[in-house]
Amino acid sequence: MSLLGLIFISVLQFEGISGEVKYLYSRAGHDATLSCGRASSSDPTCSHVDWFFDRDQTQSVTEVSGGKVKLDSVRAVRLSLDTSCSLIIKNITAEDAGRYSCRQGNNPHTDISTYLSVLTISPSPPDADPKRDAEVTLECSLFRHIHLHHCPQISIRWMDETRTVLLGEGEGYKFHGQKNCVSSLTVKRQSGHNRRYTCQVVDKKNNVEIEADYTPVFTGDHQSDTPGPDSTNVPLSSIMSTLRVAGLILMIVITVLVIRGTRSRKPPDDDNVCVDGDEVSYENDEARPARLD
Numbered sequence: 576m577s578l579l580g581l582i583f584i585s586v587l588q589f590e591g592i593s594g595e596v597k598y599l600y601s602r603a604g605h606d607a608t609l610s611c612g613r614a615s616s617s618d619p620t621c622s623h624v625d626w627f628f629d630r631d632q633t634q635s636v637t638e639v640s641g642g643k644v645k646l647d648s649v650r651a652v653r654l655s656l657d658t659s660c661s662l663i664i665k666n667i668t669a670e671d672a673g674r675y676s677c678r679q680g681n682n683p684h685t686d687i688s689t690y691l692s693v694l695t696i697s698p699s700p701p702d703a704d705p706k707r708d709a710e711v712t713l714e715c716s717l718f719r720h721i722h723l724h725h726c727p728q729i730s731i732r733w734m735d736e737t738r739t740v741l742l743g744e745g746e747g748y749k750f751h752g753q754k755n756c757v758s759s760l761t762v763k764r765q766s767g768h769n770r771r772y773t774c775q776v777v778d779k780k781n782n783v784e785i786e787a788d789y790t791p792v793f794t795g796d797h798q799s800d801t802p803g804p805d806s807t808n809v810p811l812s813s814i815m816s817t818l819r820v821a822g823l824i825l826m827i828v829i830t831v832l833v834i835r836g837t838r839s840r841k842p843p844d845d846d847n848v849c850v851d852g853d854e855v856s857y858e859n860d861e862a863r864p865a866r867l868d
Contacts, residue, residue: 594685594688595687595688596689597609597688598689599691600691600693600776601785602667602694602695602785603667603693605666605667606664606665606667607663607664608661608662608664609626609662609689609691611659611661612687618642619658621641621642621656621660622641622642623641623680624642624656624677625677626639626676626677626678627678628675629720630674630721632674635676636648638650639662642656649670650670653665660677662675662677664691669693669718672692672719673719674691675689675691676688676689690719691719691720692717692718692720692776692785694717694785694786695716695718696713696715696716696789697716698712699713709763709764710763710764711762712751712761714757714759715757716756717756718756726753726756726776729753730753730777731758731775731777732774733748733758733774733775734772735748735771736770741772747762748760748762748763749761758774762791770790771789771790772788774786774788
């Protein structure tokens, strides 16, 4: 056999052993579709397709067997297959992060594996409440398969509404750095304005893999601690009271104008009328002295 033929066979064997590996990122609460590759079009029921899940390669769980979702799966109600046998996961959670393997037939060497990483943003500690507190610490976490090891430093970053990367400490925020796959940022209420913060996951070339937004809603008594000239700080109740008073004043003015208009159109008290051509005039004799013949 020629050398070229041996190389070709070796490549085929290597691909068959390694299978296909994909990497997918998703945000918590979203849906994801994991491809099973080129599923057989002659099997619309996916009866020859199985899906497996594991987090650390120590224990694999069967999620789909013979094209049917396993009812004993903890995520059974959120799983389904489409017509191409791809696995659809609804309302993703951090617990869904891991490796999903699609197997067609009985050959495990041709499995198509997808490493699903899930990005979440949440207050820390969990009972922190921006509606109650003047500041809150946000944690951006990337959950993924243990085989992918640690997240490189500065691979998870924070940005404000202007797309400026937040580092160190600045106006209204303090960046606490990144520990493994968790990045922390403390944000404060700023003149009643609820700002939006974005957490990004980037690769070694600074390309964005996935991002998620979070807007802490600061309300309550803290909202009026430092009133400013900004009209957005005026309470709604004050605005409504002003509108009521203005409406009442307007009604009084209209009433006065109507009364005055009615009085101006009232005819004189004198009944004497002089007609001169087409003009009509009224004469008042009350102040005229009586004539003596």
